Amino acid sequence: MRLLLDLGNTRLKWALASANGWSARGALAWNDDVPTALASAWRDMPRPARVVGASVVDAAREADVEKIVAGTFARDVTWVRTPAEACGVRNAYAEPQRLGVDRFLAMVAAHAAGHAPCVLAGIGTALTLDALGADGTHLGGLIAPGPLLMQQSLLGATARVRPAQAGAIRDIADNTADAVASGCWLAAAALVERFARRIAEQSSKTAVRLLLDGGDADLLLPLLTVPGELAADSVLRGLLVWADAHPAATAP
Missing domain, CATH: 3.30.420.40 (ATPase, nucleotide binding domain)
Structure with a gap:
């Protein structure tokens, strides 16, 4: 063992x-x-x-x-x-x-x-993206704040954005709490989608899987408009x- x-x-x-x-x-x-x-x-x-x-x-x-x-x-x-x-x-x-x-x-x-070929998205404190070719070649990737870190950074850097409760994720928000949560989560989803689409364009003859892992992967997956799947652990x-x-x- x-x-x-x-x-x-x-x-x-x-x-x-x-x-x-x-x-x-x-x-x-x-x-x-x-x-x-x-x-x-x-x-x-x-x-x-x-x-x-x-x-x-x-x-x-x-x-x-x-x-x-x-x-x-x-x-x-x-x-x-x-x-x-x-x-x-x-x-x-x-x-x-x-x-x-x-x-x-x-x-x-x-x-x-x-x-492989696939895009791997790690959704946690950081949001990481990596592209892996069919032959095992790492094609590169991106790093951004994870959705929760985005929210913490925004709240820490602004004086008047102080929602009293956690927000819900909506396409269009009509209050600050929902606007902050929605903006950060949907920004993360958009980045994942853009990267996945760009890699798919470069691999037009082969389907590219999108695999999500990390503590917040299950929350981000339903927000995506491209096919993806969880790859836990x-x-x-x-x-x-x-x-x-x-x-x-x-x-x-």
């Missing part, structure tokens, strides 16, 4: 991978009591043969997680850092390490599942593909 760790901007997600899929899994926010929550979740779990992680957070939080893993399982964490090429996917960045490892692993998962699934392709020495 392998314990897979996805350290995102907002949450830590984990899964215990066995021959039959996820035998256990969970997620928690960084503002939770992470050591207590993980100790409780992992208390009765079997000791994994290997622990593999992906991180877009700071070194201090990585070190905290390493301590919890070592204290619970007496294992080190193998951190995957973004390479120029791995598992059939070739990074488009001239400086490969500058591409978020979460984005790279999502492409690894999509390629391994036979979903893409980073964890990409980690598993990477672990299979990069076996470690037998752990004691």
Whole structure:
């Protein structure tokens, strides 16, 4: 068994991978009591043969997680850092390490599942877009604030935009709360649609799938006017593909 760790901007997600899929899994926010929550979740779990992680957070939080893993399982964490090429996917960045490892692993998962060519949209704190060719070539992508971060930025930078309640998403809003929520969510949807259409135009002879993941993917999907589908746990699934392709020495 392998314990897979996805350290995102907002949450830590984990899964215990066995021959039959996820035998256990969970997620928690960084503002939770992470050591207590993980100790409780992992208390009765079997000791994994290997622990593999992906991180877009700071070194201090990585070190905290390493301590919890070592204290619970007496294992080190193998951190995957973004390479120029791995598992059939070739990074488009001239400086490969500058591409978020979460984005790279999502492409690894999509390629391994036979979903390429595709557009991958990560809808979370950040909104990330990546295009993956049928041969595993990363064609590039975009980064923007996620819908909730857009709202927080707007409210933090204005003096009079202070809705008293959360807004609903409408095509045309008649109050500030709805206008803020609708503007941010529909702007995110429009960006995803534009990128997907542009990639589809460049791949006119081949259908291009649009895959959405991230904490807010299920909320954005119904707002799209182009076909899309959820691809949950893409980073964890990409980690598993990477672990299979990069076996470690037998752990004691």
